Amino acid sequence: MTLVFSQTRPFDLVELEQLLASVGWSRRPVRRVRRALDHSLLKVGLWRHDSRFPRLIGFARCTGDGILEATVWDVAVHPIYQGSGLGKKLMAYILQSLREIGVRRVTLFADPGVVSFYKAQGWILEPRGHKCAFWYAN
Ligand SMILES: CC(C)(COP(=O)(O)OP(=O)(O)OC[C@H]1O[C@@H](n2cnc3c(N)ncnc32)[C@H](O)[C@@H]1OP(=O)(O)O)[C@@H](O)C(=O)NCCC(=O)NCCS
Numbered sequence: 001m002t003l004v005f006s007q008t009r010p011f012d013l014v015e016l017e018q019l020l021a022s023v024g025w026s027r028r029p030v031r032r033v034r035r036a037l038d039h040s041l042l043k044v045g046l047w048r049h050d051s052r053f054p055r056l057i058g059f060a061r062c063t064g065d066g067i068l069e070a071t072v073w074d075v076a077v078h079p080i081y082q083g084s085g086l087g088k089k090l091m092a093y094i095l096q097s098l099r100e101i102g103v104r105r106v107t108l109f110a111d112p113g114v115v116s117f118y119k120a121q122g123w124i125l126e127p128r129g130h131k132c133a134f135w136y137a138n
Contacts (some may be wrong), residue, residue, distance in 0.1 A: 002049040003057075003086070005093050009045055011037065015056050020050055022075045037088050042097055046077070057081045059089050062098065062106075070098050072108040091121055 003043050011031045021027055037043055046058030058077040064070030072094060077087045098106055109132060119125065126132070 004047045004049045004054075005090070006045050006047060007013045007042060007097065009047065009054075011043070011045060011056070013037075016059060019056050019059055019078055020074065020076055022078050025076070035122065037061065039063070040073075041070055042094065044090065044094055046086060051109075058086055060090055060094050062094060064103060066101060066103065068103070070103045072106060075108075087117065088121060089115070091118075 005012065012031055017027055017030065017033065040061045041064045042062040044060050045056050048055045048057050058081065060072060060075040062070045062072050072091075075087070075090065077090065095106065108123070110123075115125065
């Protein structure tokens with residue numbers, strides 16, 4: 001099985017939402033997802049490569065200004081492929097890509113069950129007493 005990371009291969013948004021649904025996330029309106037991807041700094045797909053039927057098995061994206069800050073979102077590996085090091089490779093790929101464009105500080109919001117996944121890869125939890133805060137439009 002050949003696996004390929006790509007920042008340039010176009011996404012089939014239905015397939016992307018199926019991947020994100022497979023890890024238990026709620027579906028989002030496809031038009032809004034398309035716009036969010038268009039405005040993202042980086043979109044990385046992990047594809048099981050087959051020239052006729054490539055399949056999206058992992059995904060992550062980053063938003064940010066491309067200079068100072070980036071934030072990682074939507075990190076997911078399809079359940080069938082979890083536990084074989086792909087999530088770790090996906091994060092390493094993302095961070096290397098951000099390093100190459102010169103971004104020096106990267107943040108993310110970890111679901112409680114995944115905090116140790118990130119900590120084991122060198123992420124620091126709320127450094128210098130920083131707390132994350134959310135505001136929700138009603
Ligand atoms: C989190 C996720 C991306 C990890 O992908 P993965 O391919 O299973 O991870 P890997 O196989 O690369 O695991 C790397 C290491 O992290 C550990 N790990 C994997 N998932 C973990 C979790 N949920 N919590 C803690 N550690 C985890 C693995 O045991 C492995 O440890 P090791 O290096 O000591 O062997 C994947 O489980 C996933 O898509 N989860 C659902 C979506 C999600 O929660 N995304 C994160 C949102 S913040």
